Amino acid sequence: MRWARFDRDGSPSYAVVEGDTLIPVRGSPFDVWERTGERLALADIKLLVPVVPPTFYAAGMNYAGHVRAVAAKIGQPPNLPERADIGYRANNALIAQGERIVIPADATDMVQYEGELVVVIGRRCKNLTRDNALSAVLGYTVGNDVSERNWQKSDRTMWRSKNTDTFKPMGPWIETDVKLEDLVTRIRLNGEQLIEFPTNSMIFGVVDFLVTMTKCLTLYPGDVIWMGTEGATANIGHGDRIEIEIGGIGTLSNPVVRAQP
């Protein structure tokens, strides 16, 4: 099942996506819900980010090739994570499918995409086990962890490099029927494929993070966990379109502009 969120006369509403059709519901996937009789053409509807999380988690460095590539790029030794230590991103930076990534006028040219699997939590949970962890997941969506690499080198907390407004595209929707081991991520810049990798080839997988995190913290419905990206990443700039496709989930596509000074 596919859950989209859209603007319904000024307030956000959930809908089930079936093919090219959007079927609005009363309620939400995090609660009880029922289909309305309405049918909308998906192509006519401006989608919103599929959820605004109570807490926005991010694994950060979680694919071996990416850790080495970024380390080389920022001139530091590679530092493979030894444990599933989770990090954070910020809601101010979220934008939806099709919305513009705006590079600030004072950013350098080293603004780069990172295509990521996003886990959407469906239930309040703590102390998950390896056997029950995935039952706490509502579904999966796609994220682009846009990063200014020079700021990333100098920011004490990555607040600016990672969380500048518009730097966190997420969407287009939440897919609930996913086999993690079958997923493939493909990243395209202006239609040209840059990289393809098995989405689940993470250093620490979804179950690892869910079990480790919930030893210490409660997860809530709507929390999201961004799982990291693989490989080297390239610059994006004014006029580009960057697309992250995860087969079986969907394609997140966003144009890029640079703000005028």
Added chain:
Amino acid sequence: MRWARFDRDGSPSYAVVEGDTLIPVRGSPFDVWERTGERLALADIKLLVPVVPPTFYAAGMNYAGHVRAVAAKIGQPPNLPERADIGYRANNALIAQGERIVIPADATDMVQYEGELVVVIGRRCKNLTRDNALSAVLGYTVGNDVSERNWQKSDRTMWRSKNTDTFKPMGPWIETDVKLEDLVTRIRLNGEQLIEFPTNSMIFGVVDFLVTMTKCLTLYPGDVIWMGTEGATANIGHGDRIEIEIGGIGTLSNPVVRAQP
């Protein structure tokens, strides 16, 4: 004016605090509101955290004495921040006035308080200036940035050291009439005062952070910014009561327990 939040038959409601009386309102301080005719005795009411922030910001190291004390404690050289780089904490960890700080069974004895001024944002804003920045603030409350110092040394992101469930007491309420330069923070453990410091003697002040942050990001109503703490901090353990008083705002008081293994 003082804004408290409380549980009203299962849903959160705002109220104005006047002396020992709570006056429930319809609406919220982030929107239009009106007083109801009701009057409740403050002593009878269980307060909630005064706001659940869309994004939970924290300045981290922001008083010179504290930077030196923590560095000594974790065996690293002191590293005074050169810029107002903001960090993050997580909503799962929030608890209200009077609620229990629960130290996990596997934590070491180095669990410590940090008494902090908390800025509560009242308006959506970006590109604030030094002259208009404080007009975006609704008011101020008190936070206790409870930290497990051994985990802080080893966590890649401080997720566990700082954001374990119950590690972020915040309250008791939001005070809107505050002169920052007059504030004094006093921290008491089991009734004994441990430290007193001028709250506003930060390395980077409230205006510095608001101006710097909003160059890159939009702040939203209800966002909170925890401003850091001064001095060395001491251990808290099972049976203790830790109180953070900021004169003119209020006193945040929480008992401490250690979970059984």
